[in-house]
Amino acid sequence: MKYNLKDKSFIGDYTLHINVTSKMWAIVIMPIQIRVDNTHGFVHIHFSHKGKHHKIGKSNFDEIYEIIVNHVENNEIISKKKIWGELS
Amino acid sequence: MTVIKMVRFVKGEDKIKEFKEKYGSIENLKRILDSSEGDMLNELDLENWEHYSSNPEELLQEGKTVFVENLKLSSLDFELLHQIKNNSPASIKELASLLNKEVSTVQKKAKCLEKEGLIQFKLGSKNRRIPILNYDKIEIPI
Known part of the structure; x- marks a missing residue:
């Protein structure tokens, strides 16, 4: 049976939230409020709540999740520019 | 870790x-x-x-x-988690009674598990702290 997924991981000062349903997925980094998701038919990143979206090059959920986890684990302070670069 | x-x-x-x-x-x-x-x-x-x-x-x-440092889970910890999950004790005193242990021992263990994010407490009547475990299983990936 295939389940929807909702997961919360605590990494240093950040919390990583994953939400996967049959229709869409989203990864949110809190409290910095960065969101990567595939709504609107393409994968993109938001740098603030209600902020505009920016297209990224990567589209595979697992690959994107791994990049984000590695970034959060290896950087005490998340750089929005750097993380966008890694995902592009 | x-x-x-x-x-x-x-x-x-x-x-x-x-x-x-x-x-x-x-x-x-x-x-x-x-x-x-x-x-x-x-x-x-x-x-x-x-x-x-x-x-x-x-x-x-x-x-x-959760990523925890220096967490040592004893058989009492597992028994405590099991009792909270399956018997829903309404207080630490009741939990201690289920475990047949001193309240102070159970309180100390429960506080430690709360600190590591494994259990939560909600406030009940007469300021009782009700231990809660909302999860079905605990996995330790290696």
């Missing part, structure tokens, strides 16, 4: 009940999102609420991963 993943399975319709308890109504959640108080987690809740309203039978695997 030990990685501990807690997992539970919840049906869409039950998730909606939790949202109702948390926000009152979907309109209220939308109001929060429109105000300056709203954040990306409220947005995720709204997306899930809307999704499970259309798909109440779908099953959600909900997890919480």
Whole structure:
């Protein structure tokens, strides 16, 4: 049976939230409020709540999740520019 | 550093009940999102609420991963988690009674498990602290 997924991981000062349903997925980094998701038919990143979206090059959920986890684990302070670069 | 993943399975319709308890109504959640108080987690809740309203039978695997340092889980800790999950004690005193241990011993253990994020407490009547374990299984990935 295939389940929807909702997961919360605590990494240093950040919390990583994953939400996967049959229709869409989203990864949110809190409290910095960065969101990567595939709504609107393409994968993109938001740098603030209600902020505009920016297209990224990567589209595979697992690959994107791994990049984000590695970034959060290896950087005490998340750089929005750097993380966008890694995902592009 | 030990990685501990807690997992539970919840049906869409039950998730909606939790949202109702948390926000009152979907309109209220939308109001929060429109105000300056709203954040990306409220947005995720709204997306899930809307999704499970259309798909109440779908099953959600909900997890919480914690990275803990120097956590040593003894057989008493596991027994404590088992009792909280399966017998829902209404206080530490009741939990101690189920475990046949001193209240002070159980209190110390429970505090440690709370600190590591494995259990939670909610306030009951007469200021009783009710231990809660909302997850179905605990995984230790290696």
